[in-house]
Amino acid sequence: METLIKKAAEALSASNHAAALTGAGISVESGIPPFRGKEGVWEKFDPMEYAHIDAFLRNPEKVWRVFLTGLKDVVDKALPNDAHKGLARLESLGILNTVITQNVDSLHQMAGNSDVLEFHGTFAHYRCSDCSRRYPNGDFDMSQLPPRCTCEGILRPDCVFFGEMIPPHLLMRSEHIATQCDIMLVVGTSAIVQPAAMIPVIAKRSGATVIEINAESTPLTNDISDCSIIGKADDIISRIITELDAIMGTDGKP
Numbered sequence: 453m454e455t456l457i458k459k460a461a462e463a464l465s466a467s468n469h470a471a472a473l474t475g476a477g478i479s480v481e482s483g484i485p486p487f488r489g490k491e492g493v494w495e496k497f498d499p500m501e502y503a504h505i506d507a508f509l510r511n512p513e514k515v516w517r518v519f520l521t522g523l524k525d526v527v528d529k530a531l532p533n534d535a536h537k538g539l540a541r542l543e544s545l546g547i548l549n550t551v552i553t554q555n556v557d558s559l560h561q562m563a564g565n566s567d568v569l570e571f572h573g574t575f576a577h578y579r580c581s582d583c584s585r586r587y588p589n590g591d592f593d594m595s596q597l598p599p600r601c602t603c604e605g606i607l608r609p610d611c612v613f614f615g616e617m618i619p620p621h622l623l624m625r626s627e628h629i630a631t632q633c634d635i636m637l638v639v640g641t642s643a644i645v646q647p648a649a650m651i652p653v654i655a656k657r658s659g660a661t662v663i664e665i666n667a668e669s670t671p672l673t674n675d676i677s678d679c680s681i682i683g684k685a686d687d688i689i690s691r692i693i694t695e696l697d698a699i700m701g702t703d704g705k706p
């Protein structure tokens with residue numbers, strides 16, 4: 453483990469255009485459960501019944517009442533953990549340029565990263581299914597479910613449900629970043645949901661070093677990752693930052 457952490461820190465210390473792809477696992481220590489893996493949300497909820505656009509359109513009241521309100525509550529209370537803060541630190545050291553996240557929780561922006569691509573959208577805004585008017589989180593009435601727009605249309609999170617397309621500009625920019633970065637950090641994603649799971653593959657094919665941090669191995673671990681560190685993201689990233697500070701002599705700076 454120590455050797456892998458040193459290897460990751462050494463690679464990062466020599467980089468000035470790294471990128472990261474993050475998934476639900478990075479926010480687990482902030483109190484937001486992942487979808488898959490141990491204690492994942494899908495142990496309790498069938499994704500096709502609660503996270504597919506067809507399910508939402510069929511019965512928005514049920515999806516809001518059973519699934520979205522609970523997820524919104526935990527996301528609303530969550531704060532960045534040491535893994536989010538570590539990625540923000542990597543940006544302030546001039547190493548990491550962009551975070552591509554599958555998460556909808558805004559924790560990377562809260563931690564201080566400035567270029568965050570929200571590949572699957574966000575819970576920071578909600579939008580009307582009819583007129584597309586956008587509402588900042590907290591700016592609409594949740595006392596009756598589903599919440600409604602002033603036009604009476606049904607509000608939905610501004611995220612990408614299963615069965616929906618990734619906005620083309622996000623897909624293109626993410627793929628471009630994957631071809632340009634020299635290191636891709638892949639943190640807390642099961643690497644199963646497409647097309648997000650292709651991003652590290654594109655990075656690898658374009659010559660980047662792929663450093664994976666996850667609580668367990670994934671489909672990337674053996675074939676794509678150059679360095680796979682198994683453990684909790686907050687702990688591993690903190691240790692990489694400590695090592696990096698020792699290599700770069702940047703302890704305590706910015």
Ligand code: NAD
Nearest residue numbers: 475476477486487488489554555556640641642667684685
């Ligand atoms: P996922 O739920 O499919 O997989 C989570 C991964 O994180 C697993 O591989 C698991 O082993 C790993 N993990 C769990 N705890 C960890 C920890 N402490 N440290 C490091 N790794 C840990 O997540 P995904 O790949 O992001 O894909 C699922 C979809 O779920 C995404 O589209 C995302 O939008 C959505 N989602 C987002 C949030 C959020 O915004 N925080 C939460 C749940 C699901």
